[in-house]
Amino acid sequence: MDKAAVREILDKVRAEGREALTAPEGKLVCDAYGIPTPREGLATTADEAAALAEEIGGPVACKIVSPEILHKTEAGGVVVGVQGAQAVREAFGKIVENAKAYHGSPTITGVQVQEMLGGGQEVIVGATTDPTFGKVVAFGLGGVLVEVLKDVTFRLAPVDAAEARSMLDGIEAAEVLHGVRGGPGVDLDALAAVLQKVSTLVTDFPEIREFDLNPVFATADGASAADVRILVETEEVTEPVRPSREEILRVMDRLMNPRSVAVIGASDTEGKIGNSVMKNLINGGYAGAIHPINPKAREILGRTAYPSIGEVPGPVDVAVFAVPAKFVPAALVECGEKGVPAAVLIPSGFAETGNQELQDEIVEIGHRYGIRMLGPNIYGYYYTPKNLCATFCTPYDVRGGVALTSQSGGIGMAILGFSRTTKMGVSAIVGLGNKSDVDEDDLLTFFEQDDNTECVAMHLEDLKDGRAFVTAARRITKKKPVVVLKAGRTAMGARAAGSHTGALAGNDKVYDDILRQSGVVRAPGLNEMLEYARSLPLMPTPQGENVVIITGAGGSGVLLSDACVDNGLSLMDIPPDLDEAFRRFIPPFGAAGNPIDITGGEPPSTYEATIRLGLEDPRISALVLGYWHTIVTPPMVFAELTVRVVEEFRAKGIDKPVVASLAGDTEVEKASEYLFDHRVIAYPYTTERPVAVLGAKYQWARAAGLL
């Protein structure tokens, strides 16, 4: 890679105040990074053009080169399929003539004479600068597929070879690249190499704002970019400030494991937020020091009150704010003077009500004093390992491995209600609100190394710094699943963009692809986020892709199969010996294969024998059970036998994911609860949900490289 050559071209373009590179400049940039382009040359006279065409051989394309003319075709500046010296000369003349007619007096650098490509598959390779994620690289098929069906895929740049290859399979029409109608496939390695080079180029030169290779002709022997379009940033490019992992952890640890908490605006008056927060800290059982701050009180709820945080004896780790917005800046300065590392800003009345100025003011104070701030405009946060309930809601006491965060207060309340009603074991619930400072990547960095957290679920509407999020997510998802509900996926609308790739990036697909690239599981809706969060930590990680359905109801078996396909699970192709082994337990008219239909009238022993075999055989990775309520095997009998067998195998060190769908009268509700309590994920009246949860576990395990 010849960085110096690119640097020289870009400096020249910027020095001339241009936003776009000319085609020959674009070709030089491609050459410098080894991106293949057609043979070509620049002709300044008709005779030069004819000589170039002769040298290239075969038909050529002739294109105007003029800094003033960006839309060459529109200006009549392109003639394709030109063959023979005379025809090339004529094309040269016509192009120059058209250019003058189009623009008046353009600076004509010359006419580009280019080898005609074709015969392969037209694809688009591009890169753009996403407002959330920065440099992203894009890939799609040319023509209708990308323009009408938006069949395009994105990755954070730079991509490595494996990621580049994954992009080729990341589009709906991927099959086209492997050859259709008996035609040959394209050279996937060559195409992936182009993607990787483009991603390196825009990473090396952040001032390249948008980059289009459109079309690239991909053939069985290689890939060559027929047209290059490069736009540069005319303004200075700055990267966001990112604290180091150690800096983040130092303060996050103080926030989540504080030795002392001060409540600014603590109150004795029932119904006030400062009263609720005090009560929740005390009733929640927080064991550290609690300091009410209130200039008008000497004692609040039995604790000594101080007129200002400065007067609290000893250090304060967390200051929870329960005062109106207008009082926040002054109190925050006092926190800074006191050396408080973390502030929890419950009050609303900042950016969300249009008061951006007030928010900017507190951000500035935070920076000045090195205070990390949660909020403003939040319900507060819970961290159950410390019995810490710094919110105006009620305490939550079912400890467990799930950490949940929400950008919206309403969603936070839904998290709390759902958690309570399902008795979900929770490590933390955190409100992020306006995200003036602490955001998702800070929390992911903390939860990654927090032994109390096994799974993270996040509701978010946007990311302040998508790249920092991806970095943190990539680390944690290697160890723990992260579920993300990204709201606003249909409302982003198009952005003005100067390139094809830029225009295509203006939709939810960028978030979707990059979240997947970072290893997180994206939940399609709120309820799925909650159910995934509840279930994922209860399930063991599958050791392979072979899913087997065992069902007492043929009808459930069909629906469970549908759900497996919908959720990207692989129904195991049962080998003959295993098929025979299953057949020994089921009636002759039952169906082995997969689903294994044990039929409806069977006694508990048939369920037990087949489940046992499913757990025993090492080729089977996960079980999906379909239960049918009968008098012969009532719901609780099924639930108890399943738990007994599963626990027996767990004791032997064999722990496979087992999920169950229970079809029956209302008794199946209690049976499902019993199963859930024993880490068998079970739901009544639905064949989709247990499979969706298993699918989420698989999605995580694959992304984490565990399969």
Next chain:
Amino acid sequence: MDKAAVREILDKVRAEGREALTAPEGKLVCDAYGIPTPREGLATTADEAAALAEEIGGPVACKIVSPEILHKTEAGGVVVGVQGAQAVREAFGKIVENAKAYHGSPTITGVQVQEMLGGGQEVIVGATTDPTFGKVVAFGLGGVLVEVLKDVTFRLAPVDAAEARSMLDGIEAAEVLHGVRGGPGVDLDALAAVLQKVSTLVTDFPEIREFDLNPVFATADGASAADVRILVETEEVTEPVRPSREEILRVMDRLMNPRSVAVIGASDTEGKIGNSVMKNLINGGYAGAIHPINPKAREILGRTAYPSIGEVPGPVDVAVFAVPAKFVPAALVECGEKGVPAAVLIPSGFAETGNQELQDEIVEIGHRYGIRMLGPNIYGYYYTPKNLCATFCTPYDVRGGVALTSQSGGIGMAILGFSRTTKMGVSAIVGLGNKSDVDEDDLLTFFEQDDNTECVAMHLEDLKDGRAFVTAARRITKKKPVVVLKAGRTAMGARAAGSHTGALAGNDKVYDDILRQSGVVRAPGLNEMLEYARSLPLMPTPQGENVVIITGAGGSGVLLSDACVDNGLSLMDIPPDLDEAFRRFIPPFGAAGNPIDITGGEPPSTYEATIRLGLEDPRISALVLGYWHTIVTPPMVFAELTVRVVEEFRAKGIDKPVVASLAGDTEVEKASEYLFDHRVIAYPYTTERPVAVLGAKYQWARAAGLL
């Protein structure tokens, strides 16, 4: 339409024992139905070919015509873009030579010389014979879109002009037909006319098994089929026997409203099916006569028992079978002799266990005596308006407007459990099992005219007679919503097919398109089927497309908007006067527009005023409410005020669909129930489900032509 011409060609083809028409024969068929094709002629010598080409003008395509050669390209029998007399002569010679080399001694009818089409959009128009639905017509774009992305749409043939037009918008890439990259759109009327003509043709001639126009070139001025492929059925084509609507209703009425029921195999022994059925009939409160049939008893559960049904005094409307499979045929003959119109066959041990013979035997008996049969292999059926519980499950007593049916017993049990736990108002629950006789279209025909039923939900794995289903569904869905859970949508696999259209039809898309065409709402899963069934009859029919979201939580608003887009709902574009009206009620930093974000800290009066305005303004058709649990407006306060306002408007004759998503602590569960009880569809902890239910209502209303 020249039917006689087509008849003559088809008769000739079948007389010759051929399965495929030659290209010239295909062209004549197209001509007879006014399907445009390129100018062309048949040449038997090289000179004739040259003369034809001269007459057509421009470049031509030359194609071998030989009954033995079906794959012309493969045989080297096609040369395209031939221009000039000499070139045409050479092409003729080469084609004949290739054909001989390919086949040995083919019958060479000649060489087809055809006008070259191009420049337009390549599309595929076809028809095939679906095993479930019979003649279906297909439409898709040519090339990768249809081959790789399977972007194709189907309708039951024949289609009217409106249905044909709807097909053009029924593909993902529909935008292409309207013109892309500034190009002109195609002549949609011309293309729709081709579709309609093809559908008429295959309807008029059922022996046409498969029909491909591939490609059709669609341009701004018309549409012309460049290649025609027609395959005929070599065996006799028979239509299934379909009882008339009156015949169906006569027996279905006896089945659902019987004056007397006999239980064959009634028993005094606890745990036996014949005992459960007797108890459920009696305890369920059925007021007609109940006759136990048992040769060994004189009385069962206080009712006189008879040794055989023949000895029951007076007529019997329904015979419920609770005897082992092997005893069914003899007892069924006795029912026939007695003149019983309807038999309910609970026993299993028929086709589902591989005993097809036994099933064929009972079907024959049924036909012989004119007995309509439900089952075999079912749990029985409920019809609550008659307190009729002819099943071995327990009685169900919450009467209401929902009729549910299931093909599978397991799913039937899930229906029962879900109904009970949600207190769903039910008119009927019917098991269909093996569907040896009575099937979905019989039930739809009954439910259509049953005043006790307002909504039908059906679980099905296949349809015995898809065309009869569509006919019945089209009638009833004009009046009442029908929800269908079609299982097995991912497992149909490909079928061997002789045409492109035939191959494409081998997937779930045929079911999906034709179910939609018939006006039913397809539920994506079991839980959705149950939730739609529960909610649809409780909601009024919307009067327009304008949906408005009113939310206390901005976060819920975003998720509710996502859900609206996902479910095909139109978020109203709020006009300035209405925007101003809403703004009067909400804080200055709240957001009008849509969602209307009243913000989180608002008192009940703000919810009330905005809901009131939403109901009042005639431009708004439906409301989606997003509630956020706060101390200022607790859950039950929100629920009660919403019900009060909605009921006030209902009393004034204004009844709009109102659905709600409640985000909050566990109290929102009770509030949701209260809302549901008052016909405001409300769910806690989910933003998706209330909107999905509203979406289902809209989908039905649109299909019924009510919007």
